[in-house]
Amino acid sequence: LESVFGAQTPIVRAMPNLPASVGRGISVLYANAAVSAAQRDLSGALLGAVGQVAWVASEALLDPVTAVSGSGPAYVFFFIEALEQAAKELGLSGDAAHKLALHTFSGAAKLAAASPDPISELRERVTSKGGTTEAALASMARDHVREAIVRAIHAANARGRELGAQLDEE
Numbered sequence: 001l002e003s004v005f006g007a008q009t010p011i012v013r014a015m016p017n018l019p020a021s022v023g024r025g026i027s028v029l030y031a032n033a034a035v036s037a038a039q040r041d042l043s044g045a046l047l048g049a050v051g052q053v054a055w056v057a058s059e060a061l062l063d064p065v066t067a068v069s070g071s072g073p074a075y076v077f078f079f080i081e082a083l084e085q086a087a088k089e090l091g092l093s094g095d096a097a098h099k100l101a102l103h104t105f106s107g108a109a110k111l112a113a114a115s116p117d118p119i120s121e122l123r124e125r126v127t128s129k130g131g132t133t134e135a136a137l138a139s140m141a142r143d144h145v146r147e148a149i150v151r152a153i154h155a156a157n158a159r160g161r162e163l164g165a166q167l168d169e170e
Contacts, residue, residue, distance in 0.1 A: 002032060010035040012043040015065050016050065018073045025051035028065040030058070063160035067153045075149070080105050 001011050012035055016027035027047035031040050044053045056065065080101045087097035112119055127133045140146070 007032070008034050010039050012039065013059060013062060014043070014047055015062055015070050016047060017069050020047075020050035023050055026054065026069050027051060028054045028056055028062065028069065030056050030062055032059075063164065064157050066160045067156035071153075071156050075152070076105065 002009065005011075009032075011032045013030045014027050015029075017025045019025040020027065027050070029043055029047065031043070035043075040055075044055075047053050056062065083101035083104065084094075084097040087100055088094060092100065108122075112122060115122060123137075127137060
């Protein structure tokens with residue numbers, strides 16, 4: 001946009017995510033050097049109406065933001081779908097599977113947001129030695145689930161850079 005309108009034109013670029021549609025999103029913003037403090041405040045207030053707001057100092061950080069929080073709701077939905085599938089395979093009704101998966105995920109997220117404790121500590125509190133959670137987490141570790149998630153987010157980031165480069169060429 002600066003190449004079209006000039007570097008003196010105030011530009012705020014934003015990456016909101018889908019939960020903004022229910023007032024629970026996060027929008028990450030970048031302001032170029034021409035944006036005044038008042039324009040920054042207004043931009044933050046506008047997007048703050050649909051959730052949390054965070055600022056980045058470099059426009060280049062919007063690709064990682066997109067990979068994590070812009071695309072992130074799809075990752076959460078994917079995990080919820082997997083929980084639902086497993087619950088149904090184990091004999092629960094579709095309604096029960098949906099309710100259990102959804103509320104387990106949303107409850108855990110709310111607990112994590114409200115707790116001052118690191119996420120790893122919260123996970124450890126649920127994980128009893130020799131118990132069911134430990135068995136599930138060990139299975140995920142053997143399947144390299146964490147590494148797969150991290151690789152997927154890196155792939156999303158790389159694709160964001162590619163798309164940005166294509167726009168720059170046009």
